Amino acid sequence: MKVLAAMSGGVDSAVAAARAKDAGHDVVGVHLALSRMPGTLRTGSRGCCTIEDSMDAQRAANMIGIPYYVWDFSERFKLDVVDDFVAEYQAGRTPNPCMRCNERIKFAALLEKALALGFDAVATGHYASIVTDSAGNKELHRAAAWAKDQSYVLGVLTKEQIDHSMFPLGATPSKAEVRAEAAARGFTVAQKPDSHDICFIPDGDTRGWLADRVGAEQGEILDRTGAVIGRHEGAHAFTVGQRKGLNIGFPSDDGKPRFVLEVRPRDNTVVVGPKAALDIAEIAGSTFSWAGIAPLDPTEPFDCQVQIRAHADPVDAVARVSVVDGRTELVITPREPLNGVAPGQTAVVYVGTRVLGQCTIDRTVSALAAPAPAAVPVPSL
Template identity: 60%
Template sequence: MTDTPQRSRPLRVLAAMSGGVDSAVAAARAAEAGHDVTGVHLALSANPQSFRTGARGCCTIEDSRDARRAADVIGIPFYVWDLADRFREDVVEDFVAEYEAGRTPNPCLRCNEKIKFAALLDKALALGFDAVCTGHYAKIVTLPDGSRELHRASDLAKDQSYVLGVLDEQQLAHALFPLGDTVTTKEEIRAEAERRGLAVAKKPDSHDICFIADGDTQGFLARRLGKAEGDIVDEAGTKVGTHEGAYGFTIGQRKGLRIGTPAADGKPRYVLDISPVNNTVTVGPAEALDVTALTAIRPRWCGAAPTGPGTYTAQLRAHGGETEVSAELVDGELRVTFTEPVRGVAPGQAIVLYDGTRVVGSATIASTTRAKTAATV
């Protein structure tokens, strides 16, 4: 098994350039490796000023200009592609609909699946490109038979394989991740960018959600869905407070509950359940969040689908740790049992399975089984 930052022959590569330092260095490395590279910035908003402003590395007019300047320094052609309609439908509207249904989506994962490695890749292949290059920190390993695997990045502190767990075998065959194939820290990436004369060397990383300009997710959802006052209840169904929209809460949330009645034991309470049907939020003690098993739907495999039950590690959040699980595909659904109970697991989130550093695949959490009540949420 060998790590291959590039194939044996030069490729026609479309480098997705967000305007940040990672994608700029990735494009530069691809060009330096001898590939025929063209840079492209994705215009994801019909009104870019409605997205984040400042040096955030995604989705603004300023970012488009930063990407163009980086392409000029690298010496590659550069274009801006308008994917605003597709982004709005597949990412923004999906995000709103998921929260409205009481689930907790990951828009970055959806963007990778639907935009960068579906809409963008499809267009790239149609235009005769061989691969799409991004600045993600992940590693592609090529096996002796030519098949490819997705692995964690060498720098685990920057690993982004979780948000790439939606990529299938065909998409991996046309992907390049130049930053993940060597032991490279973010500090080294910035130093490399400076050596290459890229003005984005010191540009801050992008954080949070690119299409929520002020970072206020609850306010964004309120503007889209409207205020809808409802009850906050405890496990017994007793009203302990009110809210202005159940969509503004996530499973495991502690802050911002605005509960007027304290718990009998004086301990903090957490969101246990969100019911969009009756617009009710249920709260309770931390131990009631312990999840022992879950069912996930719409599995996507980074290669062949597993056969029979297996033991893996699982990651449940983009910046979360790994936990040991047993998992099996049953009637198209992924059934997962945790070796030790975990908390903060919410329907709508993605679970990504790993075999060592290899990404096996991902699925969307549909329901969970709690340890305290042995009830399915």
Template identity: 60%
Template sequence: MRVLAAMSGGVDSAVAAARAVDAGHEVVGVHLALSAKPGTLRTGARGCCTIEDSRDARRAADLLGIPFYVWDFAERFTEEVVETFVGEYAAGRTPNPCVTCNEKIKFEALLDKAMALGFDAVATGHYARLSIVDGVPELRRSVDEGKDQSYVLASLTPEQLRHSLFPLGGSLKSDVRAEAQRRDLAVARKPDSHDICFIPDGDTKKFLENRLGSHPGELVDAETGAVLGRHTGVHGFTVGQRKGLGIDQPAPDGRPRYVLSLEPVSGTVKVGSVEQLAVRRIDADRPIWPSERPLDGPTECVIQVRAHGGTADAVAEADGDRVRIELREPLRGVAPGQVVVLYRPDPAGDLVLGSAKIAATE
């Protein structure tokens, strides 16, 4: 196969490309330039699209003996990822920009261009297992549960998965680093990328304030209705947040307060106890079924609402473009805007049933 290897400049994508070469594929490496000003992005290997990352990717491609290109996706990244991120926070929702980036950039824009150029598949360094059974994609958690990235891939369509390769899904991260060392890849010990790449200093609140300005509102006790303070915008908060609320007076029982809900129209941020964070029902929309199998009636499953952690046993039922999820046990910190992924426990590894965008919780 002709395979386009997406090379971020990190150890995972470099080893994934190397394995694609070993498998006998005709491999071409590509690095995505996602910022019009890459020099302003975080350096020191904490991001995934800096100038140094592109250089690391090129060195890895040279060592592997494969052609290498840099594709400019900066404008589309800004429109699809950054502006969506800002808009979701302005609407009182909690987005995951990595999910959006995978969906809109790496497996829509990149894959579309790869197919137009005659490639058969795109290979990435994601930790997830993918198999095609009788033409039907089956996406599962990776062997390395601590590095599993099936959550951020669960929004991919069946057609996108049919043209995707995840060579690292059956490996532990420690083994991948050891392999990179044996291959003399310079990125063998490079730290993992983390945080949001387009927020250089990691200060999400300041980033949003610079773009959305000030929209004052009140901090209100959800139980009594008492006004506890004021704020400069609901975009400065997320459901489940405990620190930095700006409330001077303690709760009557002396226990911490948490953000329970955000109301962007009125500017109200409701706060309360940790017990009030418990969610037992989730209503979600825009479902995607990676294996082309929508739920057929009430289905026992395990749901996940964040990239790492936040799982619970549940019963889910689909009705057209809506999914209703009843949790067997309460889950905290669930917010509109998050993606909920449904898994089916399976001896071969938890199978992704589908994903949807959280619209409301109870």
């Protein structure tokens, strides 16, 4: 196959590209220039897609012996990821920019261009697996190493995208093995630190970054009764489940910590309360998709597991597609309450190791008023 290997400049994508070449594919490496400041340099493990990363990717491509190109996707990245991130915070939601980047850049814009140029697949260094079922359908599954599994951030992939994706690291038992392989191949990135935090906020100061773009306006902090108990410097700086940085100045009546329960951007207020009030019995989203073949009848409730963060444990749940107030939603009812769920987060649905689909959370239902879900059979998939 003719394979386009997305090379970020890190160890994972370098080894993935090398394995694709070793498997006999015709491989071309490409680095996505996403920063609008091409002279930006990486700082330790913060940031990615910098000029330094581009040079690291080129060195790896040269050692593998494959052609290498840099494609400028900075404008689309700004529109589809950075601007979306700002807009979501302005709406009082908590976005996941890595999900948007995978959805709109790496497996939409990149794959679209790759197919137009005659490539059969895009290979990346994600830790996830693609399994072909007995009918020949491709499914997205967790990686062999659950500690490194990245299938959550790939939950936005569609059937068509999975059909043209390749994850050479999916069966690798550990990151240490990948680093050892990179060292054996002579890659200079063998011990390069993993990137973390938000790539376009390399100093990690999300609050300050948002304040520069959204503006900081003082507002009120309310308790659950609506009483004003403090003031803040801008609602955009808070997210549901947050404990630190409230600066209320006096303890709660029971002496227990307060947590952010709700962010209301329209009136610039933040609602706080006890940790127990964060327990959520139902989540739902009208923006949802299936990663591969969908259930035969998704309106029939089915058993599954739901994961609401990249490194969270999956929770047993019941899901269904339902029409609520004229909107078609994926509704997920966990068998035990989820804690600290914020609108804007992504809920990824699994059946066993298979990624079944995902939704962006629009609304939640408090565990204080919701009944426990009944047992139902697993659907036909």
